[in-house]
Amino acid sequence: MAKSALQTARAAYRPKLPKALKGAVKAVEGEATQSVANQEEIKKLFPNPYGMPVVTFEPTAETACCGPVNVGVILSGGQAPGGHNVISGIFDGIKNLNPASRLYGFILGPGGLVDHHYMELTADIIDEYRNTGGFDIIGSGRTKLEKEEQFEKGYEILKELGIKALVIIGGDDSNTNACVLAEYFAAKKYGIQVIGCPKTIDGDLKNEMIETSFGFDTACKTYSEVIGNIERDCNSARKYWHFIKLMGRSASHIALECALQVQPNICIVSEEVEAKEMSLDDVVETIAKAVAARAARGDNFGTVLVPEGLIEFIPAMKCLIAELNDFLAANAEEFAAVAPDKQRGYIIGQLTPANAAIYESLPEGVARQLTLDRDPHGNVQVSLIETEKLLSEMVGKKLAAWKAEGKYAGKFSAQHHFFGYEGRCAAPSNFDADYCYSLGYTASRLIANGNTGYMSSVRNTTAPADEWIAGGVPITMMMNMERRHGEMKPVIQKALVKLDGAPFKAYAAVRDRWALETAYVYPGPIQYFGPTEVCDQPTKTLQLEHPRG
């Protein structure tokens, strides 16, 4: 394949490893562990991996020992920068254990395991993908590994290829399923280990033992680069408010991290909106007030960051959407018969008064989206709602009302942006390149150590890579029971933005000033070759959550 100059130069980069992984290791075990909640239920569901200790690898003088080991690897779910480096880390790790070891990649996600689509990942192939973005080496997919039938189909091919361990690179759900599979294989005594790796640009797979999921660093830096460019344009032209939506449906980590990097006028944090039970109008008012305050200083421009999932965090909107889903599912035919220009009035007449009032306040386009674009189950497709336009339109309306009342005299003109695909496959930053390679290499050591139902863990990540701590964490340790589709299920707790956490508090402490002043910072593009303070900084989130002593 044709390569850019940067790709060619970057291929030579040797990711930094924790000191402990540079030679032979011994596994040091901690105490028996417990799940974060629902210990009895989790223990019953995962009798085999439950309670295993945290493992830490330390250097040892003993020389490495093992016979060849065949390993399978799967990329699961949405892309995140650094996936290829996890795979090259596994590859180098098992080859270092024994050069006759082999690595197999299952094609297009977990479905490849079930359907027996795979390829051997040889040195030639691996070398083409070192330090590159994307998941294109074997592709990714969203098939969920949940059923015994899938497990058995997977076992067939794993047995055929002599695979001793499977590494699943994925988010919280995929790692939960990795643990279910580990339990299944252990209960059946199939002798196949399962190891998870924490991946997601959303940053919502983290806890005491997993400091960050990979890809978050690169994705946020890429978004911050272009947001910074927009801010500089905003501050040069001085005539637009830019509303910028950022990927991340369940948590606002991305928006918050970008805010800490670029210092916008406003960053909406969904978790705060939910905690304070803010209405859509409250959110709109917050923004409109900042617009008015800046206008009073003569500054009719600004930037607003909006997390993709906002709508679902507004309690009143959630309630409206739930009623719409129920109503439209039950009355699909009747609704379809209503003339297009009568639909809005018709819907308003059917909803409970509180929801009708909210529905009526929505701009035409969004109101239509809420009734027309439904998924095959009849549900509103919240991800299609252009929240950034919804907010700017409602802010414009409020400002017009204030102007009529003589409370505002500025100009308001908006531009809209949505960033997601722009950053999920960026070439990994040094941090993600090093972190991912270390996660993969650590996975190979967990395999050699016979662990299963573990997540690869690399900690102390705000220190130089040399001082990082590599090991494994029992996945059950991160689990609790949650209701999913009406059933109680064991799942890894999703990490939302904590309002008492250091990153949010850091933002909350300065946001009034940022709203009024123009305090923009322009991070610029990710650099791979420059001074270490430019190339090797972890995210602000990580630095605030794990300050160096």
Add this chain to the structure above:
Amino acid sequence: MAKSALQTARAAYRPKLPKALKGAVKAVEGEATQSVANQEEIKKLFPNPYGMPVVTFEPTAETACCGPVNVGVILSGGQAPGGHNVISGIFDGIKNLNPASRLYGFILGPGGLVDHHYMELTADIIDEYRNTGGFDIIGSGRTKLEKEEQFEKGYEILKELGIKALVIIGGDDSNTNACVLAEYFAAKKYGIQVIGCPKTIDGDLKNEMIETSFGFDTACKTYSEVIGNIERDCNSARKYWHFIKLMGRSASHIALECALQVQPNICIVSEEVEAKEMSLDDVVETIAKAVAARAARGDNFGTVLVPEGLIEFIPAMKCLIAELNDFLAANAEEFAAVAPDKQRGYIIGQLTPANAAIYESLPEGVARQLTLDRDPHGNVQVSLIETEKLLSEMVGKKLAAWKAEGKYAGKFSAQHHFFGYEGRCAAPSNFDADYCYSLGYTASRLIANGNTGYMSSVRNTTAPADEWIAGGVPITMMMNMERRHGEMKPVIQKALVKLDGAPFKAYAAVRDRWALETAYVYPGPIQYFGPTEVCDQPTKTLQLEHPRG
């Protein structure tokens, strides 16, 4: 102001200068020049600067000579990366002539000159902005300098500040106006020189003597970075067609340059659409055929680049829009009285049959946009039309028809992007940092040489900066007469994509293969500190138009 780590590190960069500008220079004059067309008319309009020779600066042993010189500078029109370096180049250039020289910046564009809003740009201020993106040092604006009254107001403040020369940094229109001003000041014997600098990310201000406008390099590289990331996502998830609109209303240079960098499946070039008199349906069919051909190989994904101005280059659409403008201007009240759901039918009934047929073929949303979103003059606001969505919607419709006929059996799902503000204020690449600084420095030498009505020119730009050729080109040389708002006006010829030019021919030679195969290239972010083949390459356009001997 708070600075990112990259900004701090980048501030120390010393832009590379052509060898000739490193010491004292002498101006070598060429032959008398002529305008590219309409020589008689242009000569009559610009008797003073007309026919002046091209000037080239060469090193000389004589030491520099001059007394202090006060200079004014204006940023005009849309932002482009490198504007701050033009200004720092002027600053360093005039300080090098004489440390007592002063530089004044007029605030928020040409309006600052007329309204006497200015600031002195001292060394402290200049140092804060070296090698940064944006125009925020003094802001930019779109006021046109066209009237004698404006010229006189400008002269007042120039005289008051003892300014000997004014540098106008802008696109084709701003440089045309710079020449008009030069003629005016010369005719009035005001003794004030006017120098232009070629700025625009659109890349449409270029000719025999101006190889490229500044900002094009950085903007295209920034867009190519994120497009490459999207392509890698596209090739990893393998389920979406990404329709990516790129800024550039008048010319498709940006889309073409990005295509040469990222090798997408399709790049629409407006100039080709116009030359071949393609209909909207022809464009849609081109894309749909590629989608179908890839689907037959099992590849239900791809990337399409669309230039922002496409709609206005489709002869039939131009014709439809013209009729709509005329009709709606004449019948605004009658149209406003039509019920929303009857408007489409009403319009169809009023148009000539050919235009009615095209209007009828448009998706609902675009049809509405064409009648509702008009500017204060009653004209359709073409820039608001979401061409990327228009195309994907129509492609989807065509594919559905082909599916019904059994001619296509794939899946088609689209994502949309628009990039413009993301790149206009990026920190300049090494190329733009060097080129802009050299343009500014050259402007100082033109001023010292007494030239007026000249554009600063730096040529041989595909060679190392050391070998660049610095000089000045009479602006009249680039002019011809064109009809603008019903009147014949002297203007700088806009450079559109030439279908017989090297960049388009390079693309045309490979596009069938790119359409079918997945030949994506991932350029990655602009690098400032790495190896020269990564950091110092000019655009593909420049390399193809000016290959090194």
